Amino acid sequence: TAVDLGAHPDHMAKEIDEQPGVVADVLARVRHRTADGSTWVGLGLPPFDRLAVVACGTSLHAGQVIANTVRSLGGVPTDTVVASEVEHVVLGPGTLVLAISQSGETADVLRALDRLDDRHPVLALTNHVHSSLARRADAVLDCHAGPEVGVAATKSFTAQVVVGVTAVVSALVASGRLEPSRAVALVDDLARLPERMAAAAVVAADRVPLLAATVRDAPGFLFLGRGPGLPYAAEGALKVKELSYRWAEASPAGELKHGPLALVDDGTPVVVVDHGDPRLQSAIAEVRARGGFVVTIGGAGSDVPAVARPADATDLAWGRSVAPWGPIEAVVPLQMLARELALQLGCDVDKPHDRARSVTVR
């Protein structure tokens, strides 16, 4: 391929490593246009009272993060819709459709837009500004992730989250739903993200190989999160499925007792995306009581009390995040864990055998 691997063993490793730089690059472009609403004004879209996010796969998880941000900061009713399910959804008046696709060519997303009522303006968030999606949309946001060669999305997810979050913050300022001073504080928080992601990568590089060796023979994995942590748990599970062909289920931590706990047995790996919510404690305790192997992602400084933390838990911790977009940096260790697991199982991480870069059939 045309993209030079440099010192990296594979494209996935390279693209995981590029994430702090991608975030810094995105922020350099949009930082000063976020807090005054001008990013949004520049898109030329009408104001919206509701938001519907339409996407598939990893892009859907980025959409869930963006939707959580809109709900928590602006109180705007927001739906996330699996693109292939769009015909079963009713969108109210004043709904803006945010269609997210790394490739801009995913058939399910394009078809979803064909099925929507023309009254709803469409904003595309894509890494390919000359794609079919970009042509179809009323306005386009460029992810600026750079070329992503690895089939499993990594840096494009992070770029979608940061571009999407800054755009909706800008929209909330422009519509008077968010104080500009609050928007400045939010952007300042995002500006620390490259450093936090790099720190997460250092901790994970140290611990992930042994962790993967410990869990690699497990037939299945459970990923738990809560609230803003949940899309990251879902993304961690998707990466394991895509790359290592193992069962991986993501569940809201509170839902564990309503079914998924039945899957937890002696040694079942349970990865908890810990964004500092003390209510995660009971899920961790339930898993431990059944002999599950708990891996917490993001525990340092967490409110999860130390007593709930088993002495032998494998803890990939680098600091706490309480932002409305949740623990973005958690995605780095999750990607690294899925990659390492796949490698130890002898899988090709750049070209999983049954995955395509973009799915142009439905």
Ligand code: G6P
């Ligand atoms: C495929 C890929 C996934 C990706 C999804 C959406 O299924 O294997 O990794 O998340 O398509 O792709 P898009 O280009 O629309 O973001």
